[in-house]
Amino acid sequence: MKKYDEKYIKRCFELAAKGAGYVSPNPLVGCVIVKEGKIVSEGWHAKFGGPHAEADAIAGAAESLEGAELYCNLEPCSHTNKKTPPCAPAIIESKIKRVVISNIDPNPFVSGNGIELLRKNGIEVETGILEEEGNYLNRFFFKYIKTGLPYVTLKIAQSADGMITAEEGKQTWLTGSESAQFVHRQRALYDAVLVGANTVNIDDPQLNVRLAEGRNPKRIIIDGALSSNPGSKVFNDENRENTILFTSYSADNAKVQLLHDKGVSIIRCEVNPEGKISFMEILKKLGEEKIASVFVEGGAQIFTQFIKENLFDELILLQSPLVLGRGVKALNAEFPSKLKKIEENMLGKDKKCVYFNPFQSRN
Numbered sequence: 049m050k051k052y053d054e055k056y057i058k059r060c061f062e063l064a065a066k067g068a069g070y071v072s073p074n075p076l077v078g079c080v081i082v083k084e085g086k087i088v089s090e091g092w093h094a095k096f097g098g099p100h101a102e103a104d105a106i107a108g109a110a111e112s113l114e115g116a117e118l119y120c121n122l123e124p125c126s127h128t129n130k131k132t133p134p135c136a137p138a139i140i141e142s143k144i145k146r147v148v149i150s151n152i153d154p155n156p157f158v159s160g161n162g163i164e165l166l167r168k169n170g171i172e173v174e175t176g177i178l179e180e181e182g183n184y185l186n187r188f189f190f191k192y193i194k195t196g197l198p199y200v201t202l203k204i205a206q207s208a209d210g211m212i213t214a215e216e217g218k219q220t221w222l223t224g225s226e227s228a229q230f231v232h233r234q235r236a237l238y239d240a241v242l243v244g245a246n247t248v249n250i251d252d253p254q255l256n257v258r259l260a261e262g263r264n265p266k267r268i269i270i271d272g273a274l275s276s277n278p279g280s281k282v283f284n285d286e287n288r289e290n291t292i293l294f295t296s297y298s299a300d301n302a303k304v305q306l307l308h309d310k311g312v313s314i315i316r317c318e319v320n321p322e323g324k325i326s327f328m329e330i331l332k333k334l335g336e337e338k339i340a341s342v343f344v345e346g347g348a349q350i351f352t353q354f355i356k357e358n359l360f361d362e363l364i365l366l367q368s369p370l371v372l373g374r375g376v377k378a379l380n381a382e383f384p385s386k387l388k389k390i391e392e393n394m395l396g397k398d399k400k401c402v403y404f405n406p407f408q409s410r411n
């Protein structure tokens with residue numbers, strides 16, 4: 049490893065992050081090309097189907113790249129069964145002499161093959177630079193490509209005494225404007241936001257991105273008995289064709305047709321004797337829809353099932369200083385004990401804690 053390798057890989061992370069929200073289910077990738085100690089070109093994967101970071105950087109170079117070093121946070125691809133031409137041959141052709149990578153691509157079509165092709169052609173390849181940071185940056189992609197399931201983050205806003213609302217059947221606004229802006233920034237990064245039918249009926253949320261820059265996520269509604277009010281915003285606003293509703297085969301056909309006619313996608317599933325769809329089944333179906341990340345926003349029943357079934361990867365707790373003294377508890381389960389806290393800070397008056405779940409269930 050050379051002493052400046054980490055500096056340029058960090059720059060790759062910054063460039064890669066520009067594609068967040070736009071490249072899924074592809075990975076976030078940034079690329080820096082250095083010649084004689086100076087950056088001569090940069091690139092990143094900006095949108096799904098668009099040029100890869102390495103191709104973008106090579107195409108943007110104003111001078112010959114012979115003898116240059118290429119930095120990239122993910123192994124350059126070598127396979128041809130995709131929308132854009134492979135990057136490893138383009139690197140070889142441009143006579144770059146050294147390639148420095150953070151993560152090996154777990155995609156079975158690439159994994160190790162890109163590196164092997166570069167080495168076979170006499171290029172020096174170094175891997176594993178800031179590997180953990182690279183894993184974090186691409187945590188959605190890595191889970192999705194390895195399991196076919198989306199990365200699941202639970203976002204729970206609760207009072208200081210663990211309630212999500214002061215009164216059953218009513219909405220209580222618990223957190224402040226800084227938390228609301230944070231939530232909108234997160235929505236712009238995830239492929240989809242997910243809520244239960246009661247949250248649709250009680251809160252009538254829009255689940256879009258209004259308080260931050262970015263595109264709107266898809267909206268997933270879980271509603272076994274199809275009790276959602278068809279007049280709700282998620283079924284009627286200009287974003288309604290981005291709403292996907294999971295319901296049972298026994299749901300009222302006329303109501304299914306009504307929502308379908310509005311442009312809502314309906315996915316019907318088997319239910320258990322309590323009328324519940326398996327959450328693993330839902331995640332598998334979302335994976336098939338190429339949804340690689342899901343931001344779960346409630347309510348209590350939904351959070352409780354994800355936690356009891358251990359089907360989440362990350363949990364963000366937004367704790368308001370308000371003490372309600374009564375109401376509906378955020379979780380009808382023990383707070384999971386084996387989580388790893390990775391962040392704790394304040395958003396205005398609310399405390400934000402982020403936890404990783406290293407032991408989530410895969411089946």
Ligand SMILES: NC(=O)c1ccc[n+]([C@@H]2O[C@H](COP(=O)([O-])OP(=O)(O)OC[C@H]3O[C@@H](n4cnc5c(N)ncnc54)[C@H](OP(=O)(O)O)[C@@H]3O)[C@@H](O)[C@H]2O)c1
Pocket residue numbers: 203204205206211212213215216217218219220222243244245246247248250251270271272273274275276323324325326327345346347348349350351353
């Ligand atoms: N503070 C927060 O973070 C937060 C976030 C969101 C909401 N809230 C509050 O939470 C309250 C709503 O929470 P909640 O626990 O009553 O309801 P919820 O979790 O929003 O929705 C529960 C409903 O979702 C459907 N559902 C859940 N799991 C299912 C499964 N496995 N299969 C099929 N359908 C399933 C069922 O609908 P069907 O009965 O139609 O089958 C169930 O009645 C509201 O007061 C809202 O304001 C708070």
